[in-house]
Amino acid sequence: MDNTSVAAQVEQLRAQLEEANYRYYVLDDPSITDADYDRLLRQLEALETAHPELQSADSPSRRVGAPVSGRFPEVAHAVPMLSLNNAFSDEEVEEFVQRIQSELNQQDLRFSVEPKIDGLAINLRYERGRFVQGTTRGDGATGEDVTGNLRTISAIPLRLRGEAPELLEVRGEVYMPLAGFAEFNARALAAGERTLANPRNGAAGSLRQQDPAVTARRPLAFFAYGLGDSKGLTGPGSHSATLQLLREFGFPISPEAGTAVGLAGLLAYYQAIGARRGQLPYDIDGVVYKLDDFAQQRAMGFVSRAPRWALAHKFPAQEQTTRLEAIDLQVGRTGAVTPVARLQPVSVGGVTVTNATLHNADQIARLDVRVGDLVVVRRAGDVIPEIVRAVIEQRDPNQVYVEFKMPSVCPVCGSDLHREGDETVLRCSGGLFCAAQRKQALIHFASRRAMDIEGLGEKMVDALVDANLVSTVADLYRLDLDQLLSLKYGEDDDGGKRATRWAENLLAGIDRSRNTQLERLLFALGIRDVGETTGKILARHFGSLAGLMAASEAELLEVPDVGPVVAARIRHFFEQPHNREVIQALRDAGLSWPEGAPRQTSDGPLAGKIVVLTGALGALTRDQASERLERLGAKMAGSVSKKTSFVVAGEAAGSKLEKARSLGVEVWDEAQLIALLGEHGLAP
Ligand SMILES: NC(=O)c1ccc[n+]([C@@H]2O[C@H](COP(=O)([O-])OP(=O)(O)OC[C@H]3O[C@@H](n4cnc5c(N)ncnc54)[C@H](O)[C@@H]3O)[C@@H](O)[C@H]2O)c1
Numbered sequence: 275m276d277n278t279s280v281a282a283q284v285e286q287l288r289a290q291l292e293e294a295n296y297r298y299y300v301l302d303d304p305s306i307t308d309a310d311y312d313r314l315l316r317q318l319e320a321l322e323t324a325h326p327e328l329q330s331a332d333s334p335s336r337r338v339g340a341p342v343s344g345r346f347p348e349v350a351h352a353v354p355m356l357s358l359n360n361a362f363s364d365e366e367v368e369e370f371v372q373r374i375q376s377e378l379n380q381q382d383l384r385f386s387v388e389p390k391i392d393g394l395a396i397n398l399r400y401e402r403g404r405f406v407q408g409t410t411r412g413d414g415a416t417g418e419d420v421t422g423n424l425r426t427i428s429a430i431p432l433r434l435r436g437e438a439p440e441l442l443e444v445r446g447e448v449y450m451p452l453a454g455f456a457e458f459n460a461r462a463l464a465a466g467e468r469t470l471a472n473p474r475n476g477a478a479g480s481l482r483q484q485d486p487a488v489t490a491r492r493p494l495a496f497f498a499y500g501l502g503d504s505k506g507l508t509g510p511g512s513h514s515a516t517l518q519l520l521r522e523f524g525f526p527i528s529p530e531a532g533t534a535v536g537l538a539g540l541l542a543y544y545q546a547i548g549a550r551r552g553q554l555p556y557d558i559d560g561v562v563y564k565l566d567d568f569a570q571q572r573a574m575g576f577v578s579r580a581p582r583w584a585l586a587h588k589f590p591a592q593e594q595t596t597r598l599e600a601i602d603l604q605v606g607r608t609g610a611v612t613p614v615a616r617l618q619p620v621s622v623g624g625v626t627v628t629n630a631t632l633h634n635a636d637q638i639a640r641l642d643v644r645v646g647d648l649v650v651v652r653r654a655g656d657v658i659p660e661i662v663r664a665v666i667e668q669r670d671p672n673q674v675y676v677e678f679k680m681p682s683v684c685p686v687c688g689s690d691l692h693r694e695g696d697e698t699v700l701r702c703s704g705g706l707f708c709a710a711q712r713k714q715a716l717i718h719f720a721s722r723r724a725m726d727i728e729g730l731g732e733k734m735v736d737a738l739v740d741a742n743l744v745s746t747v748a749d750l751y752r753l754d755l756d757q758l759l760s761l762k763y764g765e766d767d768d769g770g771k772r773a774t775r776w777a778e779n780l781l782a783g784i785d786r787s788r789n790t791q792l793e794r795l796l797f798a799l800g801i802r803d804v805g806e807t808t809g810k811i812l813a814r815h816f817g818s819l820a821g822l823m824a825a826s827e828a829e830l831l832e833v834p835d836v837g838p839v840v841a842a843r844i845r846h847f848f849e850q851p852h853n854r855e856v857i858q859a860l861r862d863a864g865l866s867w868p869e870g871a872p873r874q875t876s877d878g879p880l881a882g883k884i885v886v887l888t889g890a891l892g893a894l895t896r897d898q899a900s901e902r903l904e905r906l907g908a909k910m911a912g913s914v915s916k917k918t919s920f921v922v923a924g925e926a927a928g929s930k931l932e933k934a935r936s937l938g939v940e941v942w943d944e945a946q947l948i949a950l951l952g953e954h955g956l957a958p
């Protein structure tokens with residue numbers, strides 16, 4: 275490449291990155307994925323390194339964020355808010371550690387290690403212990419004043435605890451917990467409204483609302499991870515000691531933060547957090563290493579946009595762009611017909627994704643997704659991958675992109691599709707006549723958290739239903755070896771012993787499931803809106819299946835978690851002669867479970883109280899806490915309503931906490947819970 279074309283390429287990359295920055299930081303509506311952004315930035319950096327004459331101080335490679343929008347008052351930061359240098363490989367981490375070791379002439383350095391929360395950076399200013407101003411990072415030198423919105427975030431203290439210095443600026447990340455994000459989107463989908471693309475955009479967009487009342491309704495949380503300006507702070511000499519101090523001032527600190535020594539320590543931390551990434555209650559896009567000792571940090575200093583003593587080590591991106599090849603329809607257990615995107619295979623978050631959900635026809639119309647489009651796929655945690663956006667700008671003007679149309683009949687059984695009430699989802703009206711619904715009911719029944727029948731997966735269920743061997747769950751218990759072997763399933767070897775073993779294993783798995791628990795069975799039956807938690811609560815409340823089946827709607831409504839809709843669904847389910855037959859057939863097949871008397875909740879100090887747990891507790895698991903509260907007479911519920919007596923909110927509590935606040939329900943922290951348990955000799 276000659277120099278003019280290199281210069282042109284550099285210019286083009288800069289323009290692309292600037293546009294992306296503007297859409298990401300100012301509009302909170304990115305046009306490209308983070309992965310694509312990072313690729314472009316790396317290309318630019320490589321060209322600038324190879325052609326030093328093209329370097330420029332205002333290149334996106336040298337700058338932080340983007341200039342502010344003008345929608346909020348501007349605030350100059352007393353201490354600049356920088357970005358972090360990135361590493362995408364172990365080798366880059368090694369270079370980082372070696373550079374520091376050789377410049378400081380010291381081995382085995384200690385680092386603070388923290389998850390890199392995917393939200394947005396905020397500076398909180400406290401004067402004499404009171405929160406006076408909160409700002410976004412902006413371009414690093416100047417940010418936006420979003421104080422009013424920050425005040426609505428319950429995780430941000432309005433006053434510091436203990437002896438406050440004259441001035442303290444605290445830096446951290448405002449983020450949207452995954453549970454709150456999912457609940458927000460589920461509600462938006464059901465109401466036919468615009469969904470949030472991902473928690474990071476959700477957090478940024480929520481914080482930059484003009485009306486703090488809107489921000490207050492968004493499930494936002496906060497972790498502190500550093501200091502800005504300060505006066506009168508007699509101080510910690512290291513980053514880890516600073517985090518400890520911030521905790522004492524009343525700030526939430528990530529429970530995953532710790533320290534590690536040397537390259538091996540950093541990489542072990544990266545592995546450990548990476549393995550748990552899917553279980554964390556918030557999105558992270560990497561981990562951050564910070565040289566722990568402040569004197570050592572000062573010795574390393576800064577480059578233009580980032581400290582030289584810190585590094586963000588990134589995980590595989592959770593969003594990628596790929597091609598939408600087709601839209602298929604899937605029929606679920608309750609007849610819901612869901613459009614599924616068939617994708618050109620793409621690696622997202624370290625896993626190859628070929629299918630993603632599009633939720634419903636309204637969502638497809640809202641996103642204007644069409645077959646042939648480039649689409650952005652998001653996959654986080656255990657959640658099913660979904661299409662969050664179509665890259666409409668990239669459509670080929672010479673190609674025809676056909677709008678998706680929902681059919682009016684079930685693609686599997688041909689029955690009419692209908693909507694219930696004001697639901698957006700379309701359902702097949704075929705019930706058990708519909709093979710798709712039958713199959714899904716069986717898959718659910720056999721699943722691990724339901725009856726846990728080993729060997730009865732999706733393919734097996736397909737084979738059983740297609741061969742007409744099974745149509746209800748009770749039929750499973752009548753299967754015999756000859757019938758299974760007639761399926762010629764798994765007969766891929768010498769036809770000897772191994773060819774029958776799968777069938778024997780399956781029969782043994784079915785047999786084992788005969789001894790079960792009422793809560794599992796209730797969940798397994800697939801009553802709409804009776805999930806695992808409700809199943810558990812119903813089992814405990816009524817003690818026996820007969821008791822539950824005989825309960826009137828009024829009696830069902832006494833159960834803490836059950837509202838009118840669920841009560842009606844439970845009644846409806848048990849009123850169906852067909853369902854009663856299936857239950858009788860299950861009993862006849864030898865299914866059994868321990869039964870007890872209905873719960874007496876009339877005694878104990880919490881008798882008559884309905885309690886909801888949310889967020890992660892430190893000292894107890896949720897099950898342990900529930901069990902102890904129940905021993906004190908409380909009824910546990912899974913969702914917050916006006917009936918709730920109080921909510922116990924642990925770390926990173928999301929939408930349930932918001933809901934409690936909006937309904938004026940009393941909120942306890944973990945310490946209050948432990949104190950109460952302690953009073954009754956139940957302390958952990
Ligand atoms: N999709 C797009 O169009 C687009 C545009 C611009 C930027 N981006 C994304 O943003 C990244 C660059 O943004 P950036 O400059 O904010 O850098 P960054 O997000 O990679 O790193 C710096 C930021 O990390 C955050 N952070 C989280 N946990 C932290 C912790 N424990 N300690 C310190 N900081 C922590 C802070 O907000 C800090 O400002 C890119 O790599 C890209 O992924 C995407």
Ligand SMILES: [Zn+2]
Nearest residue numbers: 684687702708
């Ligand atoms: Zn059907």
